[in-house]
Structures are given as structure tokens and as C-alpha cells.
Amino acid sequence: MSTAVAETSTTTGLREGAFGNARALACRECSHQVALGPHYACPECFGPLEVAYDFPAVTREEIAAGPRNIWRYKALLPVPTDIEQSPNTEPGFTRLLKADNLGRTLGIDNLWVKDDSTNPTNSFKDRVVACALSAARELGATVFACPSTGNLANAVAAAGARAGIKTVVFIPSNLEQPKQVNSAVYTENLVAVDGNYDDVNRLASEIAGEEEGWAFVNVNVRPFYAEGSKTLGFEIAEQLGWRLPDQIVIPVASGSQLTKVDKAFQELIELGLVEDKPYKVYGAQATGCSPVSVAFKDGVDAIRPVRPDTIAKSLAIGNPADGIYVLDICRRTGGAVEDITDDEVREGILLLARTEGIFTETAGGTTVGVLKKLVETGQLDPALETVVINTGMGLKTLDAVSGRVGPAATIAPSYDAFAATGI
């Protein structure tokens, strides 16, 4: 499978600096290193490969002088120094909003929302896809692809269109029609597969193994793709004035995002860009798909896969690849992993909308709801500076709240009718 991208695109065929300051791919389990290329599993132990770097000195000033998107951190990503010149969606540098209303409601003194719903296709996936696109380009891929039911499909189809690369997106054929439109608008090559998401995923891996020149963002270029999530951590630190928060709450699907935000904080410390200080990382899941939360609470190291049953579809990964690393990080930093019911997810969506004017999708409702539960159960210190990440946008999961909200009154078009409402 790791040879899916054309054979001419092995490390020796790469142009100088194709992956910036990245040095190799290193196994997260056994530390074995392989050359940069379309590989994602360790040839020694089958552990996940992750990008390793030789970082030069990087200054805050150099970063601040960069573009107002994720490429300001290009020195810390596996991308070439001229990455801004290649057509991409220019994601990132989204709002970090002081959330005093939400903080007051939850009893938290100093709360921020990192709002990734204002990315080009309205989720954090634009960040990771931009890094995957760069890798695909440098590896000489001719097709940019993914299996997905939602945010990832939108991000891949949009980025592929802008890059002018052939893009193929695989979805389960029973996906709701509006979500199909959401990706089909960007690409001619939307392929509906009769089966569930696992079937679609397996087909993607099969195609990656059979076809040459295909870059599946979350399969054979996954190590590069995943690095994109670090930019969430970089931005939070920079937007706080080059400082790490005391506590951060992050949704957990595969767990990749949480591990990469932690990696970002560690890299900033190593590079001297922020002061070294303790911070606690918290993971958020929906109870209907909470294998990591269950393992955390049980105090065990192994994640027991589950069959997802929750409205938080974008978090519904029953066998999360990075779950064990999430456990490590949350335990190491003194954080926690917590989960809430679907009703609490819906309440979380409304809470964020009505306090801060941010309409989040179910994943964000999960994160805000878990934040609330963490305070109520004494797991999170309300006196410490806290950041909560909103990863996506409510218009994509409108059904979650459509039964809950609506007009307060329906009136005739006259002042008297309005006055009678008491509003």
C-alpha cells in the first residue's frame, strides 16, 4: 500500500526541500526511521509513522511576518519553503475569541474558544488537507482522494479543485443528500459506495494498494496530513501572546488532533518560542462512541473498539487509531477524557450559540458539553486559563438542533400583535 504513489516519487525522486525541515518518518512505537515518502506504517513493527524534523532556529518575528494562514508556520511543517506559491485554500489563523459569556455561565474565569468553523470549508480539516495536498504534489501524485462522510470530503474536494488536481471522494451511498451535494459541488468524481463507512474505508485502502499515483489523504500520506493539526496549537499559543494555556479541551475522533496539539506545544517549548510550563489536555467524546473515555475512566491502557451510536458523526470512530496516545497525553499532563450524552451534545451546541454567537456542529457541542461536565465534576480548574476548540460548523449538522429551537411566537404583521407577545 505504501507504494500507491508512483514509484518515480520515492525519496530519491524528490526535489530538494520538498518537505521543508522534515528529516524522516519515525515510528511512534519503536522509533525506527524510514525515508520521507508515501509510507504510514513502520516496516519493523507496523506502528504509526510520524514526521521527524531537524528544526532550524525559528523566531516569533519570522512567524509574525508570514501569511495570515497556516503557512506562517511552514518551518514547522513538512512542506517546502515556497508552499504559499502553490494553489491551496489558505486555511487557518482562525479566531481565538475570549468567551466571557460562556465562561460566566460555566463558572470559568478565563475562557477562550478557538473557532475553526471559519475555515474555507468550515472545519479544521482544511488544515490537514492542505498539508496532505502539499505531500501529494511533492510525491508526484496524480489523484487526490479520501473516504469520508462529511468534513473531510468537503475539504478534499475543495482543495483538489483549487489545486487543479484530479480529486475522487468516496462516500457511503446512504449518506443524506444534502451532505452529498456538499462535496459534489466541488468535484465530478464523487463515488457512492453501497456499504457503511468501514466498507468505504476498506475500498479506499484497496484502491491505494492497486492504483499508482493516488494520494489518499488519510491513508498513504497520513503522516504529512496529520501534521496539519499542529497549526491549531501553534495559533492558540501565538494568539495568546506566545503563551500556552493552562488547560485545553479537544474533541477525540481518531485522537490525532489532540496528539498533534500536544506535539505543537512541545515543539514550541523546544524551540524556545513559548515558556515551558505545565498544561493539562482534556479529550471530549460522545457517550455513544467513547472508547477512549471508557479506557481513561477504567484506568486501562487498551482501547476496546465500539460500534458508534451518536449524533456526533464526525467523532464516530469506534476504533480510534491514536486513542492510546490520547490516554498517554491526558494522563501525563494531568487532564482527563470525558464523554456526554447526545442530549448534552445538543445542549452544548445551543449553549455556545447563545453565549458567544458561534454555531457549532455536533463535534463542537460535544466539546463544549464536556467542558461543562469537567467543571461540574471538579476535573477542570475553573480558575485557570482554558481553551476549548470548536472544530466545525453547525450548518452541516442542522438536524441535531432543528427540533429544539424555533420561533418564540408567530404573529400577525401589526404592532399590536407584537406588543401582545411580551417580547
Next chain:
Amino acid sequence: MSTAVAETSTTTGLREGAFGNARALACRECSHQVALGPHYACPECFGPLEVAYDFPAVTREEIAAGPRNIWRYKALLPVPTDIEQSPNTEPGFTRLLKADNLGRTLGIDNLWVKDDSTNPTNSFKDRVVACALSAARELGATVFACPSTGNLANAVAAAGARAGIKTVVFIPSNLEQPKQVNSAVYTENLVAVDGNYDDVNRLASEIAGEEEGWAFVNVNVRPFYAEGSKTLGFEIAEQLGWRLPDQIVIPVASGSQLTKVDKAFQELIELGLVEDKPYKVYGAQATGCSPVSVAFKDGVDAIRPVRPDTIAKSLAIGNPADGIYVLDICRRTGGAVEDITDDEVREGILLLARTEGIFTETAGGTTVGVLKKLVETGQLDPALETVVINTGMGLKTLDAVSGRVGPAATIAPSYDAFAATGI
């Protein structure tokens, strides 16, 4: 009606610098000036009032040192110097994307898309609402309100929630349920009115006249509200490297946005922030609501109101308040006003999505479609630098394209089934 905001909030009750460098409200028709306050019609001739300023010297460096949102231009807006300290949605500074794919398709050498779909509630309305919110606050308003069917309702409800001010949004009761949810998620006070949009609008004016302390963003604080659209012009110039484009294409609903972008360009020239140079302004309408385009083509000064019949609902204003000023500007600059059919609007949406990865709503489809028509009819010079504005997001008008796009194939979950598709 102009006394709808509490009487204590007249100019004499204002705090020093409540409206920044704004000096007065000046009539666009007769130049009569009135004090800054909740007024929108000239007491002499009933012409529209517009904010007039005493600008200090403003440098590019001061602006560049400001926040990454519209408040970087606060010296040029009717807002106090501490505006960033008041909770708001922090809109603006959205992407200006080089659109080489779209340019190639249309035969335009040097094309940019200003993408306002990545604003907090996914349309340019967040800009104007942020300025209206500041005016409401400074005038001592206790209720923040609007009549709207879509983008404006979202922006007002979200900004009001974040500001912690009571917010009331009026919609026609027959509005599709998803669009109701879209605003109801932010506010408890969504009021459905049995009637069409004109009925809702009339009711809003009636309430503004009867109630004290209400700020209706597009009624009694409209002069302040409208100034927010200037930030689109400021950003385009700054993002081009402090340079005006040669040609710009802007959608026309009331016409306010187009006139304000022109005002922004003129102010930048007056302040010496950009070089004075000729530029052409083009207006875009849908044929089903094209009173300004009709007047332009007929060579007349008067706008004949129409009953809108188009899928471009956010442009469907049959009697556009600023239509005559749009005619003035497009004629003065050598531009034009053009219109396209609903089918061409749908094609415009797909064209932008498939070339640049931007999913726009019907208003953006109109603008892109008109751009295409302007080139084809020789009204726009394809050799000159051109900017097209995308004002909103496709998820809000999904129906417009849902019959047009979908899966290219539906297959069994096997490689052989995929290979047989020929994709």
C-alpha cells in the same frame, strides 16, 4: 421613527469619541448635516443620511499593526477607538484568493476572489452588523433587532448573543424551517410574522417608531451599519499591497455594498493610502430582480421597482434604496450593471466551486455568472486586474444546486466495481 432609540441617547448624551472620527450625518442628496444619532433620513429632503468624517492622518503601518479583523480600519469607521474591547464577532480580513483557474476558464489574465463566506456567520453581513452593534451600544439601545430572511438574521442573532444584548429577529412565517433554525439557534426571540418580507419590514419600522431603545440595524442605525461594507474595499486594497484593482464586480441587492466599496476606494485615495488611479465598478443582479441593470441598459436615471422572482433570494430587493447611486458609480467609473438568469446563477455556483474550491450561495453565483457575461459581451477587459466579491456561503442555499450535482457512480464496495467506473 428616528427617536426609536432612547431619548437620553441623543448626541449630547454620547460619550466622547463614541463614533470615532465621524463628524456628522450628511444627506446624500442635499448635503444637509445632522448630529450623529439614530437618524437615517434627512429632515430637509428625506434623502438618505450617510456618515461624514474628519479623518486624521492614517498610515499603512498603523493599520497593519491593528487586529486581524475589520477593526484594523477603526479610524475610518464610526466606532470608538476602544472598539476591540467590546464583545463582537470580530469579522473581516477574509481571504483574497488569486483565482487563476477561474481566470483561465473565463479568459481573464489577473483575477482575484474576495471570499467573505469565511466570516463568523458566513456572509459579509457580519461586517455591517458589527458596526451597527457599536452604534447601538453607544446610543444606549437595549434591544438589537432586524427584519430578515437569511444572512442578516444570522449575523444579528450571533452578534447580539456575543454582545449580551437582547436580540429580536423578525422573519416571514413561511420561511423554510432550516433557515429558521439557523437564526433560532442564537436567540430566544425569533418572531415569525404571517406575511411576506415587505410586511415584516413594515412591522419593523412600526416597532422602531413605537418602542424606545430599539436599534434596528437596517432601519434607525442604518447609516452606521452601512459603513461596515467599506471594510471590503479597504481589505481588497490592503491585500493587493495597497493598490486598487482595475475592475471590481459586486452583487447588487439594495446597492449599499457597491456604493460603500466605491466610498472606501475614494477615502483611501484621499488619505494617500493608495495611488489615485481609474477603476471600473460593475454591479451584478439576477434577471428575476434586476431593476438597476434594466435602468443601466435603458440609460435612464430612475429605477422602476419590480416584484422579485429569482433563486437569488439575498439579492431579491425589488426597490433598491441605493440603486440610483449604483447607476451613478458604474457610469462614472466606466463599469456596467448586468444580470443573468437563474440557470446561469446555478452555473456560476458550480463554476466557482470546481475552479477555486469555494462554495458560494446564489448571490455569489450571480456575481461569478455576471463576471462571465461581462467578459463574453466585451464589457469587461480581460487583460486588466479584476476582483470579484463572494458575499456568502453555499450551505445556506443548498437547494439551488442540489438537483444539479451528485455521485458520478454508485458501486459495490470492491476494487473491481471501482475499476469498472473508468474514473
